[in-house]
Amino acid sequence: MSAGTSISRVWPTPATGPLTDPELAALYGRADRPHLRVNFVASADGAVALAGYSAGLSGAPDKRVFGLLRMLCDGLVVAAGTLRHEGYRAVRLSEDRRAWRREHGLTEYPTLVVVSGSLDLDPAQACFADAPVRPLVLTRAGVEPPPGLTEVADLVRCGAERVDLAAGLAELRRRGLDQLLCEGGPQLFGALTAADLVDELCLTVAPLLAGAGPGRITAGDESPARPLPLRHVLAAADGVLMLRYARDPGAAPSAGAAPAA
Template sequence: MWSVDAAGPPGTELDDEALTGCYARSTQPIVRVNFVTSVDGAVEVDGYSKGLSGPADKRVFGILRKVCDALLVGAGTMRHEGYRAVTLDEPRRAWRLARGLPATPTLVVVSASLAVDPGAPVFTAAPVRPVVLTTAAAGAPPGLDEVADVVRVGEREVDLVAGLAALRERGLDQILCEGGPHLFGALTAADLVDELCLTVSPLLAGAKAGRISAGPHREGGPVPLRLRHSLLADDLLLLRYTRVA
């Protein structure tokens, strides 16, 4: 993987230490969103995001998980993409422990209806007890309280502002959202997105697939972003954008 601009002189090859520096933890609480898309804007190929990914994207995926406090994901995406318990390899755990962080980040699942399986390994095998953000109206499936902390924010829709506040009360300041599109859209509509890490895959997927963002309309117009770096790996382009201060 090579730097194209701000991450170093053009053509600089990045090792894991340098790549971690490109995605360093913020000094402020942030919500960072990570997505992969085709050149023509598709969020998946044949129904799954892995059809757009590649080794460099997976490498950045691992770095982003290493540096976050909490991994935020919608329940539908968790089921569809077949999430397992969030774990890190030994070097990444050691990196976190050396900086006073828990060995693994906390999984946070967003589910308005609590349509989750408490017996799934994503809960039962989790090294850190997951959190589920849900609504007051949702009925909890039997056994969920035994494997996760259920936080109710909002009556019939998850109040993401209150949900993020609850996470930050737990010390979870660096939040990484991996989707899906409806959760990304809801975060954008609520003006909660601070960073977007976007991998552009060199594919034309056609018009059938959806976009990386879906759901409610955002009032107030588009959010201006600034490109912080661009990385190139073969024909895969990895971009990091932050909000304009």
Template structure:
């Protein structure tokens, strides 16, 4: 893995490169093809590679909570949120819980309580859904946060997560959640892996939803090159 910018370094410390400020922070992590596709055949995995998966795991190690849409949990067939022994030890040595908390966003609470991402989770997950939604079928496997009458109130949901001590938040999408977080002005950072593939027409982008009134500007913090993948980190 080669550090392109800032100045190249021998064996760059990825933990330091991806360390977030001490303030509450919301980071997104996505992979995209060269022509803008967010998936191939309905899954993002074909766009990935060893270096991307390494950073993928590292970002999970650094977060307090992983926020993901219910559709992504189903389509990408999420496993329970677990870490390697080394990464668990890293967290414990710094006073962090052994595992981050999985948070699933679902406007209709349309989740199967037996799904392994919920039923096998080492830490009780959280489900965010709209007020008035019947989420009783999830009570045995997850805490439920209800917010917003007409639609999900994401700023309020994020505020409640931070009240629980979940200050460093990572999201892996999907595209609709990415678009909603951007529209709400909640995105502090985007980690984007650019895959050297042309996926062709048909696949959606990494973000979806109504257009923004004005684009949000981010600043490049570093660029890594590995196995043809370009790993970019942008922050507000």
């Protein structure tokens, strides 16, 4: 771990030294029941992107946790908008993280799950073409896939007019993908919130003002406010905060040790 990726715990119990990867993995953990974790980075004034991309908000500590959360999940859920816009590549994990997954009885890589109502997806995009595990696409009935898509991904059809996210998540769990990590984007997060499917939000707050213009990390139709208790606050040396909110105390971390990679 370099000084640039150093992360310390500041709440609820301040820790004296920087956290190792095993300590971080234990703090985030895997829940003891089906669980949907959402991970976002935002500016201090709530922007979801800088110049249209999340990269301008992210830095070394955020990338460290981002990779660690991928290590911990069974399924990596991403909306088609973010997949297209951010040019998602194939999911890759370091050898240490793959070894950690093997030791914990998991497949070497999580399964990528793309949510798309239109199936306007490019089978040649690296997230499909180079995927280490065949991705799933959650979609709805009656939408024709583009040529080549079913050669590189399996379609899961849930819902008629729109993708039924509750039914989609239930199907993922039926296929053994219990621990889900959603990397956005905002429309999908808004829809998951509206359907009351979000168990946890991991939010990195970058210490900058993005100003007016960019949207928030959530978008779409209004939905009722829902309490989401704070579970931990971590801080990186450059003033980045990492907040973990989770609604169910029963979903406490249970991951055990992770590699110091």
